[in-house]
Structures are given as structure tokens and as C-alpha cells.
Amino acid sequence: MEVSLQVRDAAECRATLAEAFAWERSAKLRPYLDSIAPRLTHLPVSRIASGTEFCEHLIPHSIRAIRDACDKPFTLLTPYVGDRGLEKLRCLFAELRDGDEVVFNDWGVLNLLRREFPGLVPVQGRLMTKSLRDPRVMGIYGDSSTPAGASANATLRVLQGSNLDNAAYTAMLGNIGVALAEIDGLPQGNALESALALAAYLPFGFVATARVCQAAGLGYAKTEKFQPASPCRHECQTFLAEHTYTNSPFENRDQVFWLKGNTYFFTHPAHLIDSLLEAARAGRIHRLNIQPRVPMLEVS
Amino acid sequence: MKILAPIRELDELEMLAQAGAEELYCGYVPRAWVERYQGAVWLNRRSTRGSSVETLENMRALADAAHARALPVFVTLNAPYYTAEQTALVLDLAERLSGECGVDAFIVTDINLIVRLSELKLAAATHVSSVAASLNVEAVRFLLNFDVSRVILPRSLTLAEIESIKRGVGGDCEIEVFLLNDGCAFEEGFCATTHHHSVGAFCTSLSGMRTDFEWAGGYFSSRRQAWLRRNLEDYREWVWYLNGNGCGSTAKGLPYGPCALCAVPDLARIGVDSLKIVGREASPFKKLASVKMAADIVHRVRHGVPKPVAIDRAISLRGEPEHCHAGYMCYYQVDRDC
Numbered sequence: 073m074e075v076s077l078q079v080r081d082a083a084e085c086r087a088t089l090a091e092a093f094a095w096e097r098s099a100k101l102r103p104y105l106d107s108i109a110p111r112l113t114h115l116p117v118s119r120i121a122s123g124t125e126f127c128e129h130l131i132p133h134s135i136r137a138i139r140d141a142c143d144k145p146f147t148l149l150t151p152y153v154g155d156r157g158l159e160k161l162r163c164l165f166a167e168l169r170d171g172d173e174v175v176f177n178d179w180g181v182l183n184l185l186r187r188e189f190p191g192l193v194p195v196q197g198r199l200m201t202k203s204l205r206d207p208r209v210m211g212i213y214g215d216s217s218t219p220a221g222a223s224a225n226a227t228l229r230v231l232q233g234s235n236l237d238n239a240a241y242t243a244m245l246g247n248i249g250v251a252l253a254e255i256d257g258l259p260q261g262n263a264l265e266s267a268l269a270l271a272a273y274l275p276f277g278f279v280a281t282a283r284v285c286q287a288a289g290l291g292y293a294k295t296e297k298f299q300p301a302s303p304c305r306h307e308c309q310t311f312l313a314e315h316t317y318t319n320s321p322f323e324n325r326d327q328v329f330w331l332k333g334n335t336y337f338f339t340h341p342a343h344l345i346d347s348l349l350e351a352a353r354a355g356r357i358h359r360l361n362i363q364p365r366v367p368m369l370e371v372s
Numbered sequence: 373m374k375i376l377a378p379i380r381e382l383d384e385l386e387m388l389a390q391a392g393a394e395e396l397y398c399g400y401v402p403r404a405w406v407e408r409y410q411g412a413v414w415l416n417r418r419s420t421r422g423s424s425v426e427t428l429e430n431m432r433a434l435a436d437a438a439h440a441r442a443l444p445v446f447v448t449l450n451a452p453y454y455t456a457e458q459t460a461l462v463l464d465l466a467e468r469l470s471g472e473c474g475v476d477a478f479i480v481t482d483i484n485l486i487v488r489l490s491e492l493k494l495a496a497a498t499h500v501s502s503v504a505a506s507l508n509v510e511a512v513r514f515l516l517n518f519d520v521s522r523v524i525l526p527r528s529l530t531l532a533e534i535e536s537i538k539r540g541v542g543g544d545c546e547i548e549v550f551l552l553n554d555g556c557a558f559e560e561g562f563c564a565t566t567h568h569h570s571v572g573a574f575c576t577s578l579s580g581m582r583t584d585f586e587w588a589g590g591y592f593s594s595r596r597q598a599w600l601r602r603n604l605e606d607y608r609e610w611v612w613y614l615n616g617n618g619c620g621s622t623a624k625g626l627p628y629g630p631c632a633l634c635a636v637p638d639l640a641r642i643g644v645d646s647l648k649i650v651g652r653e654a655s656p657f658k659k660l661a662s663v664k665m666a667a668d669i670v671h672r673v674r675h676g677v678p679k680p681v682a683i684d685r686a687i688s689l690r691g692e693p694e695h696c697h698a699g700y701m702c703y704y705q706v707d708r709d710c
Contacts, residue, residue: 100586152562154529155508155536177562179483180510202453202482204412205564208571213411226457227410235453241484280563280574283507283528286607290599295699297603298610300528311600312586319580321570329581336574 073352074359076119076271078149080369082141085120089113089362096365098312101330104339105364108275111345112362121361122371123149123164125177125197126281126335128157129288129304132371136167147173150181152199154283154301158184165189175254176200186248196245196253198273203234203258205277207327207338208317211259232263242267254361257344264356271359272348276330276337276367285334287311308333309370332368373640373674375666376446376548378652378659381425382434387660389441392667396438397446397479399424399652400431400469405461412566415462416448417503419569423653432473444476448652450501452561453482463488470496477521480504481561490519497521499548505561507533509540522546524648528559531635531704535642546645550703552662553650555614555630576615579608613700622691626665627658632703633686634696636669637679665689683708 077092079085084092093109096102120142124130128151139146148168150161158180165174165184170191176182177197185194204210213231235241236253245253245268253268256277264270288304289297296302313331317324330337340348351357377393379385388396399416401424409415418424425431435445447469454462459482466489469475477496480486481503489498499522506512506523515523523541525534527550538547556563557575565574585600586592612618617628632639632647639647647670649662669686677685683706687696695701 097588098586100584152505152507152559154533155540158508158510178505178507178511179514180506180508180512183510183514199562203564204566206412206566206571206574208574208577209412209566209568226408227413230409230413230455230458233455235482235484237455238459238484239456240459240488244484244487278562278564280558280565282558282562284557284610286603289603289607294606295697297606298700299705300530301533310588312588313600313604314584314586315578315581316584317577318582319577329578 073357074118075115076121076147076359076361077117078121078361078363078367078369079138080122081372082137085138085141085143087117089115089117089364092362092364098366100312100314101366105275108340108342108345111342111349112274115360115362117144119145119147119359121147121149121175123175124151124369124371125149125175125199126151126278126368127285127308127333128153128160128301129306130308130368130370131157131160131164134167135164135371138371139167139169139172145173147175147195149175149197150177152178153181162188165192168192173252182248194248194250195271196250196268198254198256198278199281201234201236201253201255203256204231205256205258205279205338207259207279207329208320208324209322211324212322213260228260229263231260232258234263236266236268237263239267252358257340257348259338259344261347262351264351269358270356271361272352272357273361273363274345274348275340276363277340279329279336279338281335283334286331287333306370308368312366330366332366335368337366373644373670374646375551375663375670376646376648377663378649378654379434380423380652382430382437384656384659385434385437385441387656388663389443391660391663392671393443393663395444395446395646397448397652398434399448400465401426402428402465411570412568415451417450418653428468428473431469431475435474439474446477446479446499447475448479448501449485450479450481450503452503454485459485459488463492466494466496467492470494479524486515486518486520499524502526502550503561505559509537512537512541512545516541516544520545522548522645524548526560527555527630527703531638531642531706534639534644538642538644547643548646548648549632549639549644550630551632551636551647551649551666553627553629553654553658554616555703557611557614573615575611579611610700613695613698617695617701624691625657626661626691627654628695629701630703631686631690631701633665633669633689634683634702634706635704636673636686637682638704638706640673680708
């Protein structure tokens, strides 16, 4: 089992997971992180990841300092982008070394990698691994004690699956050099059969992400807010919003969603972390991608 | 630049064609799908009941009648993904819709399905759905490897970004953009939630949730808290506009909701090929009113009406200028003077 740790500066590259789980300063998240950390902190870090999966405004100007400080295999995370974001990424790719991984969450990024940077290793990001991840309702499908869960085997198989279920698709990816795909732990459970090796993120799963950023709205007059791709001052780094599903039609009115910048996340319950760990030990998951902070980091 | 209208059944064809529709798209959900999959597993991003054509006979009749009026018909096969079992069903469906019904194109999101359709060499073309999140020219170039004839650009692109992509792909494929009705708060292809009626859309559901903020550093003053609260209220108002102004209508009964009528002169200059009206599931009246508004502006632009005049006409058509001036009802920001 490989264990990847996401860092935001060069100094963090040599951290252990025990040290890394102290990085998140949110008082709201600390109890959760403290409760799950013992399940993970004994794992040795074998790979370093940095960058951003969700926002082209958080693409760093340079990754060189982190890359130079990293004495382990390295993965650069990249988001979905417009043409301008693609140009920023082209500059970053030039700083990487042959054999470094690039996680793509955009077909355009993959196309650029294949054409101009064949020495870099493309990895399908979790945004490209399509599954429903809606904790408002998906947990019910995975619960055989509910009517919906008990009567819907075909439906459940679809919801636990993803586009990776198709051999033709994974063969196509294989033919263009993609051997690893990233996934989220799903509230309804994961089908882990795939021709590609899998890497699972924890403990934050993504729910939805946008080019329109609620946080960036703080910097604009009302009529100018919420325009796609508008410049920002990284207001996402200043606050965290906690949405509690108090209006649920079901019993999960304590379900929480975390908004950081342009992306909503859910935290993995302990049983989901345990199942991902067990799958990793059994060889069904090749890599665990540990993100001990909400993964909307400003890289420095 | 064509006007692409949604349609649910043959009965709607005559009125849409007369109003100015130049292309049509619809869903198709066979009984076998409804019987096999429940709840949130949708074939085409709409509820399996009441939003789509339900038999091949009805689809054939619709396609024949549309073709008699020289209108092409596109069918949505645009779920974010299909598993292997579903892919077999959908490919069989595609062969029958193309071969037996003569539909002109499929609107597809799943890259696996796009690849498989390119291998089948059906008569029907492949259009890439906005849900595929083709946000840059490199993404479109990647998709062109798989014999696609049109790419529908996401709503989250600016006019400048649309122009950059159109310039980059030239005549290699058609470009379609959104014109009227319904928005998405999130990037459509990267929203992993369901709109199932039991929970509704995640973006609108959020407006009813309890929200607490945490400041990342320093003292979280009451002023800062009020600033964040105000921004959240503005965001909820923006989502209300995206949701068709709370699914409302004007005093004259015209539909509300996200709109790019003012952008038609720019979209024509850029060379966009098709303008999409959203709402397969909408009432016939909403579809009709939407096509009429679209045709009014598109025809004026085709006849060379100056941009400011077209914009004034568009605002007048929407009927309630305060919503146009709110800044939240526009798909694209338009510079009136250039």
C-alpha cells in the first residue's frame, strides 16, 4: 500500500502523518480529525502530493521549491481549467521531472500532458471518476435495512460503481498512459473492481465544485458577485462554512457539508475510513491519498 | 446560428416550429430502464417519468414529423456515467434510435459512451454534453479524437472564453451554448449530487440548511460575521435566480430564469453554431414562450440590428427590467458598448 500526503510548502515534505494531522487549525474540524487520526497516523508516508484539484485560482506560480525539497515520489494535483489556467499549468509542468505524476481533472490537461510532456505520468483525478457522492441520500441506498436499500440491487450496483466499471474505458485510458485512477470513498459503498489501480482520498470527499465561488463574492459589490472565473484574493483561505442538513426529509439532519471556497466536502465517517483501509491492506486500493486539511490549500 | 428547443412529445412540434425552433432535442427512456433502475439512477439527467419520450414508435413519429419540417432531432444520453451493464443497454438503444427512428444526434456526457459510439459508426452524430465540462480548447481537441460533431460549452464560460475556444477549434466542430432557462450553481460536470425529488437540487437545498462560519485567523468580529452572512444571503439570491427565479413567471406568464438574450449579438459575432433553450420537462407554454423570445432576438440580430438595440429589446422582452439589472440572471456578462 502506498500512502500519499498532500503538503502546501517545502517544509511539510518530511512530515509524518502524526505531525500532519495537527496541521488543520479549524476548531470545528479538530474533534473529527482527532477522532480519526489514530486510524491513520501509523502509516508511513511514501509519496508527496501538492497543488489543487478544485480551483484554477489556487494554481501556484511555481512548484519548484516543494519539488526540490521532496525526497519521495511526487504528484502534482491539477484542477479543471479555462484556457488561462491551462497556460499556468504548462509553466508548472515544465518544472517537474520525468516520472512525476500529474493528476488531471480536465480532458484538456490530459491532452496537453500527452502532447507536450510525455515524460510525466497522468493520473485520472477523482473529479473524472464519476459517481454520485450525495451524502444527503446516498447512504440510504447502501443501507439494506431501509426499503430503498433492500429492493434496489441493480440501482445500488450502479451507485456503488463508476465510469471505471467499463473495460473499454479503462483500456482506452491504459492506451494513453493512464494506469491509476483516483476515487472518493462513497456514502453508499464503493465497487472497487477496476482494470486500473485505484487511489482513494481521505478523510474529505468532494460533493460539488464550481467556477463560481461563493467566497470570492466577498470581494465584490452585490451586482458584480458570482461571475464565472472572476479574479479573487483567495478569500477561500479566510473562512470555513459548516452547513448542517437540518432540512433533511430523512433522519440524517446532523449530516454536515463543509464549504471552502468553491467546493463542498463531506467528511468520511470512521466506518468508511476503516473500509478503505481494509481494501488497501487487501490490495484492492493501491494508494491512500491523505489530506489532513480541507483540500483547498494555497501552496507557498 | 440555430435555435435549439426542447421537446417532450409530438404534440409540441407544430407550435415550436412555428415559433422559430430550428433544432429539437428530447429525452427517451424505455420501460425497461424504468423497471430496472430506481430513484436517483436516471438515463438522461431528468426524472425517468414525464420528461421524455417513452416508446420507439413515438420517437419515430416525432423524428419523421420534425424531418418533414427540416428540423433535426437530438436525443439526450447524457448521464454523467453508465456502468458496463448500463452501457450495453444504452448502446443498444442508440442503435435503434439511429437506425429505426432516424434521430440525428445523441447528446452524450460519458467519455466511454462517446468512444463506443465512435466505434459503432452510426448514422446519428455525437454531440458532447455540457456536463462533460469542456472548459478549454485542449479539452475540445481531445474530444475531437472521437468523431464528435458538436460540443456544448458549459454555462460557466465567459464570452471571452467561448470566443477563445471557437477560435481554437475553427471549423473542426460546431459549438453550442446556453441561451435560456435554468442555471447550475456548480460546474455541472463536477456536481456529484442528485436532483431526485426526495431531496431536490443540492444548491437549492443548501439555502434551507443551518450555516455556521469559522474565521481562519484572528478575531472573528461581529462585523466580519455580518459580512459573511450578507454574502451568503446574496449567494442564496443568486441561486434563486438560477432556479428560474424560484420557478416563477412574470405577470404576463412568461418564464423567468437565466438568460443570454443580450449576448446574442456577441455569440453571433463569435460564430457560435447553436443556442440551447433548457427545459425538456417544462410546460408547453414555457417552451413556446422561450422559443418566441429567442426567435425575436435572433432574427433581429440576423437582420443586422445594432447591439444596443438588441439588448434593449431583450430587456423589454423579459418584462421586468429590475431582474435583468440585478446582475444574477445573465449567463454571460455583456459589454453593451463594444
